[in-house]
Amino acid sequence: MATPIELFIEEMQKLFQPDEVYIMDGSQEEAEKLANIAQKSKVDGKIVLEKLNEKEYPNSYYHRSNTNDVARTEHLTFVCTPSKTEAGPNNNWMDPVEAKEKMMGFFKGAMKGRTMYVIPFVMGPPKSKYAKNCIQVTDSVYVALSMRIMARVGKQAVERIGSSSDFFRGVHSIGDVNPDRRFIMHFPQENLVMSFGSGYGGNALLGKKCYSLRIGSYLGYQEGWLAEHMIIIGVEVPDGKVIYFLGAFPSACGKTNLALLEPVLKGYKVWTLGDDIAWINVGEDGRLYAINPEAGFFGVAPGTGLKTNPIMIKTLKNDKFFPTLFTNTAVDNSDNTPWWEGASDEIPSDLTNWQGQKYDKNLDKAAAHPNSRFTVSIYNCPTLSPEYNNPKGVPISGIIFGGRRKDTIPLVYEAKDWNSGVFTASIIGSETTAASSGQVGNVRRDPMAMLPFCGYNMGEYFQHWINIGKKVKKLPKIFMVNWFRKDENGKFMWPGFRDNSRIIKWMIYRIEGKTGAKESEIGLFPEENAIDLSGLDIKKETMEKLLKVDKQDWKREVAMIEEFYAKFGDKIPRDLRKHLTELKKKLGL
Numbered sequence: 001m002a003t004p005i006e007l008f009i010e011e012m013q014k015l016f017q018p019d020e021v022y023i024m025d026g027s028q029e030e031a032e033k034l035a036n037i038a039q040k041s042k043v044d045g046k047i048v049l050e051k052l053n054e055k056e057y058p059n060s061y062y063h064r065s066n067t068n069d070v071a072r073t074e075h076l077t078f079v080c081t082p083s084k085t086e087a088g089p090n091n092n093w094m095d096p097v098e099a100k101e102k103m104m105g106f107f108k109g110a111m112k113g114r115t116m117y118v119i120p121f122v123m124g125p126p127k128s129k130y131a132k133n134c135i136q137v138t139d140s141v142y143v144a145l146s147m148r149i150m151a152r153v154g155k156q157a158v159e160r161i162g163s164s165s166d167f168f169r170g171v172h173s174i175g176d177v178n179p180d181r182r183f184i185m186h187f188p189q190e191n192l193v194m195s196f197g198s199g200y201g202g203n204a205l206l207g208k209k210c211y212s213l214r215i216g217s218y219l220g221y222q223e224g225w226l227a228e229h230m231i232i233i234g235v236e237v238p239d240g241k242v243i244y245f246l247g248a249f250p251s252a253c254g255k256t257n258l259a260l261l262e263p264v265l266k267g268y269k270v271w272t273l274g275d276d277i278a279w280i281n282v283g284e285d286g287r288l289y290a291i292n293p294e295a296g297f298f299g300v301a302p303g304t305g306l307k308t309n310p311i312m313i314k315t316l317k318n319d320k321f322f323p324t325l326f327t328n329t330a331v332d333n334s335d336n337t338p339w340w341e342g343a344s345d346e347i348p349s350d351l352t353n354w355q356g357q358k359y360d361k362n363l364d365k366a367a368a369h370p371n372s373r374f375t376v377s378i379y380n381c382p383t384l385s386p387e388y389n390n391p392k393g394v395p396i397s398g399i400i401f402g403g404r405r406k407d408t409i410p411l412v413y414e415a416k417d418w419n420s421g422v423f424t425a426s427i428i429g430s431e432t433t434a435a436s437s438g439q440v441g442n443v444r445r446d447p448m449a450m451l452p453f454c455g456y457n458m459g460e461y462f463q464h465w466i467n468i469g470k471k472v473k474k475l476p477k478i479f480m481v482n483w484f485r486k487d488e489n490g491k492f493m494w495p496g497f498r499d500n501s502r503i504i505k506w507m508i509y510r511i512e513g514k515t516g517a518k519e520s521e522i523g524l525f526p527e528e529n530a531i532d533l534s535g536l537d538i539k540k541e542t543m544e545k546l547l548k549v550d551k552q553d554w555k556r557e558v559a560m561i562e563e564f565y566a567k568f569g570d571k572i573p574r575d576l577r578k579h580l581t582e583l584k585k586k587l588g589l
């Protein structure tokens with residue numbers, strides 16, 4: 001008798017009609033074989049992978065995508081639940097039957113002349129009861145290799161699945177990369193995603209945002225856990241103790257940089273567990289525990305340099321795990337290394353830009369695409385936590401939320417309790433970034449940094465957060481941060497990056513009850529001189545500005561929050577509405 005996996009592969013083969021089927025085993029030899037194929041194949045007129053300087057960047061390859069396929073496409077991303085209300089106003093919705101029909105039309109015979117890669121993978125430590133089994137098919141060798149970096153690909157997934165039919169099905173074809181024929185369709189009730197027409201990470205590596213967040217959040221809602229757009233870090237303090245944090249920031253707002261932070265403060269060290277996604281469960285002892293379902297980083301290249309993120313530079317130059325990919329950066333022709341804005345102070349003189357042309361500083365805004373990325377194994381990270389594969393996950397003491405705001409939002413504050421924290425996270429606004437196609441710099445609500453990733457009605461998601469809180473015996477503290485506040489000249493007021501460790505230190509002091517806090521309209525603030533600014537040249541008045549609650553700004557903010565809440569009608573939990581009323585009262589509105 002054929003197993004459900006075999007039946008799925010057979011079904012996909014009939015649908016796509018590929019010339020060949022290749023089932024991945026996750027081995028090193030296989031990765032080398034696929035990298036060789038990629039160096040010889042063309043997609044859309046471009047060689048898929050080109051070898052980079054082995055000495056500077058060992059095991060690394062360059063990939064240039066179609067210029068129309070450089071970011072997630074939220075307007076082409078759908079959640080296909082039986083009713084529109086289930087998907088909520090936060091998602092594009094399509095009837096599941098209609099959506100499937102549409103996708104089948106694209107899929108039929110789409111792999112003729114191509115190889116269909118079958119990718120079995122596990123999301124999460126394979127020994128963990130929280131881990132999930134998945135299979136994706138794709139006709140993109142770039143996607144197949146990227147999946148090998150981002151997830152635990154190989155036989156262990158097949159073994160875990162056995163004769164069960166309970167596994168995620170990811171169906172992907174890059175098609176002809178035509179944006180008119182590009183859709184990413186989610187079917188939460190069927191544990192299924194169909195994606196066509198894009199090779200970009202968030203659209204095509206279906207274990208990532210599609211499964212681990214959109215389908216994952218739906219599963220979490222059903223099963224009593226949380227799938228979140230969060231980093232996981234352990235912060236070691238001078239006495240050797242490690243305190244675990246989660247951190248949620250919208251796309252391209254600082255997660256990866258915080259996850260690999262090298263603190264400026266003596267005696268502090270950050271252990272990395274994850275840079276993008278956390279699955280959070282209530283443990284046997286009633287605390288929250290988090291695992292990282294992923295196995296690699298798909299990180300923003302621009303801004304990553306020795307000064308801002310030395311650990312990531314070390315990670316990218318590490319040769320432990322094969323391969324590392326660079327997508328849509330520029331290339332320095334003098335030594336065949338990838339280059340991006342912020343990689344070095346000086347711009348190299350002979351650059352090929354991300355579109356494959358000679359870089360001309362008078363014509364080009366930037367040499368690298370602002371959403372150019374690297375794909376690298378977490379095992380290359382020198383600060384990888386020894387707890388990374390702990391099947392139970394790590395116990396969480398603090399949750400950090402953030403956004404990218406040039407005004408309004410203070411550098412840091414703390415929520416009074418769990419529900420105030422849920423409220424604080426539910427009202428997050430952030431400026432849009434290049435991680436998603438569309439205009440950059442518009443403030444939009446992005447609750448919990450999950451607006452593009454919550455696979456069901458966000459009103460119910462808020463209630464789910466409140467319900468989880470009721471089950472937890474020792475609740476983590478919840479903080480809000482904004483590294484991106486600017487002065488009158490448009491300059492960032494806070495140095496950010498490695499100096500963010502100063503804010504984390506304050507949080508740890510709060511968690512351990514070593515420092516008090518001042519009440520304000522929106523939450524609890526650091527007391528005078530409570531943030532360790534030793535060795536930092538920053539004016540007292542700058543710190544005051546960074547921590548200011550401006551009534552006029554907040555008046556505008558509250559209007560935007562009310563507009564957002566209104567979309568969800570009575571799905572917004574009553575307790576959050578109460579918090580909003582209280583906030584308005586405190587602000588004198």
Ligand SMILES: Nc1nc2c(ncn2[C@@H]2O[C@H](COP(=O)(O)OP(=O)(O)OP(=O)(O)O)[C@@H](O)[C@H]2O)c(=O)[nH]1
Pocket residue numbers: 249250251252253254255256257258275276298299300301302303304308435483484492495496497500
């Ligand atoms: N000014 C400033 N910029 C930062 C800081 N942290 C990160 N950035 C910049 O913000 C951009 C995005 O940072 P990442 O850490 O890659 O953001 P992310 O949240 O991981 O993004 P996704 O991978 O899209 O989810 C990069 O260009 C960084 O250089 C900071 O503390 N201050």
Ligand SMILES: O=C([O-])CC(=O)C(=O)O
Pocket residue numbers: 071072200201202203208209250251252276298435436
């Ligand atoms: O997954 C992606 O598309 C890239 C990413 O991290 C994000 O956009 O948040």
Ligand SMILES: [Mn+2]
Pocket residue numbers: 252255256275276298299300
């Ligand atoms: Mn990231």
